[in-house]
Amino acid sequence: MVKFSLRRLLSRRQFLTLGISSATALTILSLGQLPALSWLIYPFKDRQSANTNRQFKVVGSKSLRQRAKSKGLIYGAWPHVNSPLFDATAEMKSVFAREFGLVVTGFYWDAIRPSPSTFNFTEIDYFAKFAAENNMLMRGHPLVWTNALPAWIKPTLNRQNVKQILTDHIKMVVGRYAGKMHSWDVVNEAIDIGSRPDNLTKNIWLELLGPDYIKVAFDITARFDSKALLVYNETNLEHNEAQQVAVLKLLTQLKSQGTPVHALGIQSHLSGDRDYRNIPKFKKFLRDIAKLGLKIMITELDVIDKDLPTDIKSRDRLIAGTYEDYLTTVLAEPAVIAIINWGFTDPHTWISGYAPRKDGTDVRPLPFDRDLKPKLAWNAIARAIDLSPKRQPSKKLITNPRNGLTI
Numbered sequence: 001m002v003k004f005s006l007r008r009l010l011s012r013r014q015f016l017t018l019g020i021s022s023a024t025a026l027t028i029l030s031l032g033q034l035p036a037l038s039w040l041i042y043p044f045k046d047r048q049s050a051n052t053n054r055q056f057k058v059v060g061s062k063s064l065r066q067r068a069k070s071k072g073l074i075y076g077a078w079p080h081v082n083s084p085l086f087d088a089t090a091e092m093k094s095v096f097a098r099e100f101g102l103v104v105t106g107f108y109w110d111a112i113r114p115s116p117s118t119f120n121f122t123e124i125d126y127f128a129k130f131a132a133e134n135n136m137l138m139r140g141h142p143l144v145w146t147n148a149l150p151a152w153i154k155p156t157l158n159r160q161n162v163k164q165i166l167t168d169h170i171k172m173v174v175g176r177y178a179g180k181m182h183s184w185d186v187v188n189e190a191i192d193i194g195s196r197p198d199n200l201t202k203n204i205w206l207e208l209l210g211p212d213y214i215k216v217a218f219d220i221t222a223r224f225d226s227k228a229l230l231v232y233n234e235t236n237l238e239h240n241e242a243q244q245v246a247v248l249k250l251l252t253q254l255k256s257q258g259t260p261v262h263a264l265g266i267q268s269h270l271s272g273d274r275d276y277r278n279i280p281k282f283k284k285f286l287r288d289i290a291k292l293g294l295k296i297m298i299t300e301l302d303v304i305d306k307d308l309p310t311d312i313k314s315r316d317r318l319i320a321g322t323y324e325d326y327l328t329t330v331l332a333e334p335a336v337i338a339i340i341n342w343g344f345t346d347p348h349t350w351i352s353g354y355a356p357r358k359d360g361t362d363v364r365p366l367p368f369d370r371d372l373k374p375k376l377a378w379n380a381i382a383r384a385i386d387l388s389p390k391r392q393p394s395k396k397l398i399t400n401p402r403n404g405l406t407i
Contacts, residue, residue: 056320056379059386064367065101067382072391073337074137074182075381076102078300080343080350083126095372096344097134102182103127104139104340107173108148116152116165119172128180138181139340141299142188142233143170144217146203153204162208167220174224183229183297185265186221187214191234191246199246214250215259222260233265233299237285238276238326244285255292264289265299268326269342272305272318276326283329290335298330300342302365303377306355315364320376323367327384337391339381346370 068075077100105124131138192201205213236243303322308315343349345368367378
């Protein structure tokens with residue numbers, strides 16, 4: 001297999017026009033080595049033909065939130081709009097509360113800690129209140145990441161103070177919301193294939209704390225929130241065997257060290273021109289993660305449509321097929337407990353900036369259109385959930401008294 005490396009692409013986090021951060025400077029996303037030609041030139045026309053007879057019909061009128069709950073699953077989303085816009089749009093609030101049982105909130109350092117001595121929780125507090133009022137779970141993303149760091153970090157941190165500053169940060173942030181959170185993305189995207197012999201992403205945390213920074217972050221987080229699910233979140237796992245091997249190795253090591261890591265988050269930024277039905281190595285990877293005793297969360301689900309046809313009906317059918325094929329694959333693994341969209345309505349998506357269409361038409365990666373009406377993607381998600389096996393309640397973690405979901 002021919003391989004190549006796209007080590008630096010624009011990051012989706014830097015297109016967060018949702019208001020949690022005014023410092024949305026362009027940064028980079030390390031994707032590592034990608035298996036080459038097969039997915040870049042995947043013949044979507046064959047999939048389009050295969051989807052012609054798929055009607056994406058659903059039974060009943062239950063919301064996605066209700067359908068997921070009936071199967072012991074959590075269905076959630078990142079709103080991808082700032083709180084003033086969200087608060088001012090009654091229909092947006094209504095649709096979100098009806099369809100999603102979990103809301104993701106952003107804890108990027110550059111958004112919540114503008115200086116070493118100040119924190120800004122205004123945006124997060126708004127969505128925490130919205131979640132409580134609508135009987136929703138809340139999820140924090142991310143505590144430790146290579147990117148989205150404020151300008152003061154580099155000149156301030158050194159080997160002598162870095163652990164204390166990290167500890168104080170997590171204590172302030174996690175302690176403020178302890179007992180209110182379903183889960184935390186404790187460490188985000190720590191793998192960069194080929195960057196080092198251990199494949200760890202080069203960043204300030206690795207430079208000053210060494211490879212143990214990942215375990216340190218989990219240990220600190222567990223100290224200040226003993227009830228939340230602690231997650232390692234990673235990208236580019238569906239078709240990249242090298243990434244799968246590296247992540248499995250990292251999680252195996254963390255578990256052997258007694259690290260309080262409870263789940264793997266799989267970002268799932270899918271390509272509409274790829275096949276997600278026959279991916280046996282990915283299925284095995286999911287089983288191997290489950291064998292470690294970890295839960296699995298689909299954390300940032302959407303479908304990139306930049307290479308799909310201009311015709312909206314054809315494109316929506318391909319996008320829906322991608323959703324249904326992928327979710328059918330992952331939900332066959334009982335360890336998968338949550339599906340979380342990265343945004344929920346087409347106009348508010350990172351993909352508009354990261355992967356715009358060459359024909360100039362609007363991207364359509366999410367289950368709701370610009371008028372907040374459900375699309376075929378909604379049907380596809382509903383169908384995959386309805387046909388999935390029911391999850392058994394976990395004996396290890398807690399049950400949320402607001403909605404009875406065991407996490």
